[in-house]
Amino acid sequence: MRDTPGLPVERPRPARAQLLFWVGIAALALLPLLNALPEGHPLHASDFLVSVIGKWICYAMLALALDLAWGYAGILSLGHGAFFALGGYAMGMHLMRLIGPRGVYGHPVLPDFMVFLGYERLPWYWLGFEHFPFALLMALAVPGLLGFVVGYLAFRSRITGVYLSILTQALTYALMLAFFRNDMGFGGNNGFTDFKELLGMPLGTGTARALLFYAALVSLALVFLLCVKLTRTKFGRVLTAIRDAEARTRFLGYDTLRHKLFVFTLSAMIAGLAGALYVPIVGIINPSEFSPGNSIEAVVWVAFGGRGTLVGAVLGAFSVNALKTWLTTLAPDLWLIVLGALFVLVPLLLPKGLIGLRRPRA
Amino acid sequence: MSKRLLLCLLLLIAAPLGARAQDGFEALAARLGGNFNQQAEAVERLGALGDPRAIPLLQALGDTRLLRLADGGVAVQDGPAPPEGAQVLRINNRVRAAIRGALGRLQLVSPDPGERRRAADAILRNRSADDIPLLEAALAREAVPAIRARMELALGGARLAASDPAAKRAGIAALGTSADPEARSLLLAARAANAELLAEIEAAVAAIDRRLALRRAAETVFQGLSLGSVLLLAALGLAVTFGVMGVINMAHGEFVMLGAYATVLVQEACRGVPALEPWSLPLALPAAFVLTAALGAAMERGLIRHLYGRPLETLLLTFGVGMILQQVVRLLFGAQNREVLSPAWMTGVLVLPGGVQVTQNRAWIIVFSLLVLLATLAAIRLTRFGLEMRAVVQNRRIAATMGIRTGRVDAMTFAFGSGIAGLAGVALSQIDNVSPNLGTGYIIDSFMVVVFGGVGSLAGTLIGAMTLGLVNKLLEPHAGAVLAKVAVLVGIMLFIQRRPKGLFALKGRAADQ
Structure with a gap:
């Protein structure tokens, strides 16, 4: 693969950039507290x-995942939304099982849509999802696999660059078509919704909202730490080498297949x-999460924030x-045009993203 | 008016010939004015005579609009009240039943093809051995193949209902030579009543089944070729921009969509001009080509040029352009589908020998896609522009030193590829909904075609498109449309394990780029 110009080999002022991240995390941690303030208080944050913001935190995590693959290993996946949606479906299956007899049809085991479609019993791939640890494991294992x-x-077979991008896009497109089908046993185009509880805690209350928010925030912090540590190891350095000159790295004796495979799976x-x-x-998951547009939107977060910097990915997602x-509240028609303009202008004018702006030009 | 004239003429002849023993049409017609017994006999004999002139008379008699004139002849009532001296003929149930039967037989020889067809269908519904001679006579003068087929089917059915075993055998054999599901069900229904002919019937059914399977296979192949030709049209432009220039144009699908909208606009401009209306589709071709080619050239010069050597960024940029184009079209034309009319010469169903049915517009698109492929090949192989393009692909710097303006060649190549996308849009407007997201459905598949066929090879694009189209349609009946798509995708992933560069890989120095 050719050299990819416009990417920092050294991370720009890692200490200061990371400080930005931790300050942001600390500020966000205050948000549920502000939500607890009485309504009408000037600092009250609405439900x-x-x-x-909780949703954005999850998006930021997706951006980190993408940055790890694209920014550090040069693997531009246009199908990361598929992994995101698969994790979401695994959790959605758990939440569906927890509804129990509270569904519209009141069936003790089967979710409403299965009763509606005339299922006699749970398909085999739904077994075990009533246990939270199993569902969480599947949310990691299925996308990982x-x-x-x-x-x-x-x-x-050394499919790199744009070929890989197109292939991953086709992958998420095919999955979207598959999940839209009713007979897949995943609720067809309605997906899963109308969840009742999680870990014995009723959803939709202020406490649940705060706890879910903190769960996402802590996960984001941990994932960020993991990525930072990983990219600073020798392993991370080899990844960067693969990104910039894959053939040369291979000839130097590194097993590029293993490195790329590990980072892509992670x-x-x-x-x-x-x-x-x-x-x-968000309380819902449906097949539109697989749509290629979602995956490519995630790519623009990373590109806009600055790829290969981790902090930039989070910043871009937010x-x-x-x-x-x-x-979308101000002028819904214009959003797609602005998003398109971001795609066009970022590579031309802002190749290092927002993070790159902070560094004075050498 | 002509009916009245005919009747006057007929009555002039009818009066003097009234009582001839060897009754012709005219004599029988005159006898419709007799008593009920005479009427019924005349109706039956008119039916057996097989002269289509009797149809309006019998219809009028059934509707009590037939008059007996003062001179003894008959005529169809024209005005609201019967003229002076004429009397409306009344009929009883026996005559009415005779009219129904006679009309059914007579319509077999009616000059109106629709009526003949309906008559054959009516006979097929209540098959009777009495109809055999009638059908044979009608078949002898029938020229329209579709109606002949119905009559032969009805004849087979009528023979099957005969009591004579030889006639039955002939009926079974005749039905066995067809490829008609109705003939099959006729034979199956006849099994219980004809235990002694079981072997013949089974053989005939098996023969029909074989023909039906063959026809289904032929139709599947046609559908596959049709899908393949659509993919070919969508992928040809990509093969030029991606294959020749190495630029991933994610806005390609939107260029296709713009081509379809250009068709809509040209059609609306032609509306109201009778001389142009049937030609709006051919007129849309240059319009769509010029529109998308100009956009493509502008995009290459304005944006993509700055990102050469950075394929991933180019991909994102073109995706953004596609998004903007799609949304702008949505704002200008609305999100709903726009209607594109097909010209008369493209509508309808073509029945090939063997009963294989193909829709005209899809057949035209197959032809059109091959023409576009040939034109593309010719442009690359035979023109000065093609020569310069190949030179720049092989070695940009040497080409520049030879005096080729590489920037201009880049722009023209990109414009050329985009223009082909516009042509694809014109074709797609005939078989798909023209909406702002028309292109998104094709773009992924056409990238698969290019990857599968091999980058930079038009032969690969052709074979790739047709293979993907055929495999998709062959798998569809067994796996469903979605699973077929997934299977094709998995198949391609496994295929490029063996041949990472596609079916037709570039060899030598060009392959390293």
Whole structure:
């Protein structure tokens, strides 16, 4: 693969950039407390705001996963939304099982849509999802396994660059079509919704909202730490070498297949975790999460924030989504045009992203 | 008016010939004015005579609109009240039943093809051995193949209902030569009543089944080729921009969509001009090509040029352009589907020999896609522009030193690929909904075609498109449309394990780029 210009080999002022991240995390940690303030208080944060920011935190985790693969190993996946959605579906299956007899049809075991479609009993792949640890494990393992298989097939035959991007996009597209089908046993185009509780805690209350928010925030912090540590090891250095000159790294004796496969699988698992945290916060998961547009939107978060910096990915996820929320209420028709313009202008004018702006030009 | 004239003429002849023993049409017609017994006999004999002139008379008699004139002849009542001296003919139930039977037989020889067809269908519904001679006579003069087929089916059915075993055998054999599900069910229904002919019936059913299976296979192949030709059209432009220039154009699907909207606009411009209306589709071709080619050239010069050597960023940029184009079209034209009319010469169903049915517009698109492929090949192989393009692909710097303006060649190549996308849009407007997200459904599949066929090879694009189209349609009946798509995707992933560069890989120095 050719050298990729426009990427920092050294991370720009890692200490200061990371400080930005931790200050942000600390500030966000205050949000549920502000939500607890009485309504009408000048500092009161609405329930909506807490849910929205919680959603963005999950997006930021997805952005981190993407940055790990794209920014550090040069693997541009246009199908990371698939891993995110698979994690979300695993958690959604758990939440569906927890509804129990409280569904519209009141069936003790089967979710409403299965009663509606005339299922006699649970399909085999639903077994075990009533246990939270199993569901969480699946939310990591299924995306991880898919990432591993796809990555192995792709990297082994040295599919790189744009070919890999197109392949991953086709992957999420095919999964979207598959999950839209009713007979897959995943609720067809309605997906899963109308959840009641999680870990014995009724959803939709202020406490649940705060706890889910903190769960997402702590996960984001842990994932961030993991990524920072990983990229600073020798392993991370080899990844960067693969990104910049894959053939040369291979000739120097490094097993590039293993490195790429490991980072791609890990990235898929992080995306799955983000999806699993996302579903209880937004209260719904449906096949449109697999749509190629979602995956590519995640790519623009990373590109806009600055890829290969980790902090930039988080920053990009928050800023683009803030822009989206603001614009879709102000002028919903314009959002797609602005998003498109971001795609066009970022590579031309802002190749290092927002983070790159802070560094004076050499 | 002509009916009245005919009747006047007929009555002029009818009066003097009234009582001839060897009754012709005219004599029988005159006898419709007799008593009920005479009427019924005349109706039956008119039916057996097989002269289509009797149809309006019998219909009028059934509707009590037939008059007996003062001179003894008959005529169809024209005005609201019967003229002076004429009397409306009344009928009883026996005559009415005779009219029904006679009309059914007569319509077999009616000059109106629709009526003949309906008559054959009516006979097929209540098969009777009495109809055999009638059908044989009608078949002898029938020229329309579709109606002949119905009559032969009805004849087979009527023979099957005969009591004579030889006639039955002939009926079974005749039905066995068809490829008609109705013939099959006729034979199956006849099994219980004809235990002694079971072996013949089974053989005939098996023969029909074989033909039906063959026809189904042929139709599946046609559908596969049709899907393949659509993929070919969508992928050809990509093969130029991606294959020749190495630029991933994610806005390609939107260029296809713009081509379809150009068709809509041209059609609306032609509306109201009778001379242009049937030609709006051919007129849309240059319009769509020029529109998308100009956009493509502008995009290459304005944006993509700055990102050469950074394929991933190019991908994102073109995706953004696609998003903007899609949303702008949505704002300008609305999100709902726009209607594109097909010209008369493209609508309808074509029945090939063997009863294989193909829709005209899909057949045209197959032809069109091959023409576009040939034109593309010719442009690359035979023109000065193609020569310069190949030179720049092989070695940009040497080409520049030879005096080729590489920037201009880049722009023209990109415009060329985008223009082909516009042509694909014109074709797709005939078989798909014209909406702002028309292109998204095709873009992933056409990338698969290019990856599968091998980058930079038009032969690979052709074979890739047709293979994907055929495999998709062959799998569909067994696995369903979605699983077929998934299976094709998995198949491609496994295929590029063996041949990472696709079916037709570039060899030598060009392959390293």
